[in-house]
Amino acid sequence: MSTISLSSGVRAALGSLSSVKSDAAQAQYRLSTGKKVNSAVDDPVNFFTAAGLNDRAGQLTKNLDGISNGIQTITAASQGIDSITKLVSSLQSTIKQAQADAVANRPAKAGTALSTAAETALNSKSLKDTTLDKSLADDNGATANTATAAYAGNLGIDTSTNTNLAVTISAGNTTYTAALSATGTVRDLVNEINKSGIATASVDDAGKLNVTGNGSNTLKVGIGSGTSAALAATDSAAGTLNVSAGLLVADATTGIAASGNSTVRSNLVNQFNDLTSQIDQLAKDAGFNGKNLLAGDKLSIVFNEKTGSQQSKLDVQGSTITSANLGIQQASTATVPPAGSFNIQDDSALSTASDNLTNVLTTLRSTSSSLGASLSTVQTRQDFTKNLSNTLTAGADNLVSADTNQEAANLLALQTRQQLSQTALSLSNQADQAILRLF
Known part of the structure; x- marks a missing residue:
């Protein structure tokens, strides 16, 4: 087979044209894929590193x-x-x-009237005030004394022997006990009941002591006396003086139940x-x-x-x-x-x-x-x-992605070089043809 010999100029032009074509193809591929590293052949380190980052992402x-x-x-x-x-x-x-x-769940009780109209005629007070001012204990015996213009009257509780008085209020699991002075009045009793927090007490216009529980549990209010404060407290829990003093009809043992639901x-x-x-x-x-x-x-x-x-x-x-x-x-x-x-x-x-x-x-x-x-x-x-x-x-993109601006510029430059290489190849061929002019 015969061998065709090319001049050095043609060979140089062909080599340059081939290189430019390869570089242009690479630039076109990078532009089409958007990556400068498309396989491990291009850059194994960046390719596998980017693959690992993308996998984790x-x-x-x-x-x-x-x-x-x-x-x-x-x-x-x-x-x-x-x-x-x-x-x-x-x-x-x-x-x-x-x-x-x-209202319907509150135990309430009213005692008997503790003052009379005859007493109010003597002291010019209302039945309510006359009752509130009366002493609990009798200072000269065991008989209640009526009020006069000069005397407030009393309820007749005998303190000749049992000089200590007490009141006990209880409802449910709560009990309140307080000592009362031997010279204490109905007003003092009302105040102690109100202080208990278990019940409220008042004297109405008819002179009756009214007691109402603050809760719905059965209410017990008892008054008692004794030779000591402790015995008076024990006696008040039984309410032995409730009836005799005329304060409440029910004693402390029975208690006062709510009237309804x-x-x-x-x-x-x-x-x-x-x-x-x-x-x-x-x-x-x-x-x-x-x-x-x-x-x-x-x-x-x-x-x-x-x-x-x-x-x-x-x-x-x-x-x-x-x-x-x-x-x-x-x-x-x-x-x-x-x-x-x-x-x-x-x-x-x-x-x-x-x-x-x-x-x-x-x-x-x-x-x-x-x-x-x-x-x-x-x-x-x-x-x-x-x-x-x-x-x-x-x-990952930073490792394998192509700079499209740069690749586009490279491709444009390569296309220009390709045109120049083609021109150079043409010139080289024309130089070789000059020998024909000798004939």
């Missing part, structure tokens, strides 16, 4: 779905707590409404219990995607792409929220309510229920605060993961 992006679901689960539970808090506030309002209607309170039972049931139903509906933190479920949110001890995650342990678990009892009208219920007619039970609801609100606020802290943490990690994924992607 992709895994973190997948974790964002789980993080987003976690945020929605916590948000649903938090909204449930907020709504339950409103229901508990409604329960408190119901209790307050029941407490406001208590509040219709308003009875009507509030269903309202209270319906609200209580709504708490249970609302808690059951506070789930998201099969997870309910108010039903005691545990939520695990993974933040990174690693496993084992290197894995970063947050575990949110839910609580089982029910009216029973919160300590909210059902309302009842039974004198002896069933287990888990309270008597809405009983003032003490209402007060206890009100205190319990206050504690429930504290518990719910604590739970809400815990959920809020978890939600804030997860949202922070969500933002961090998004930013980190963007950073990893940007870092």
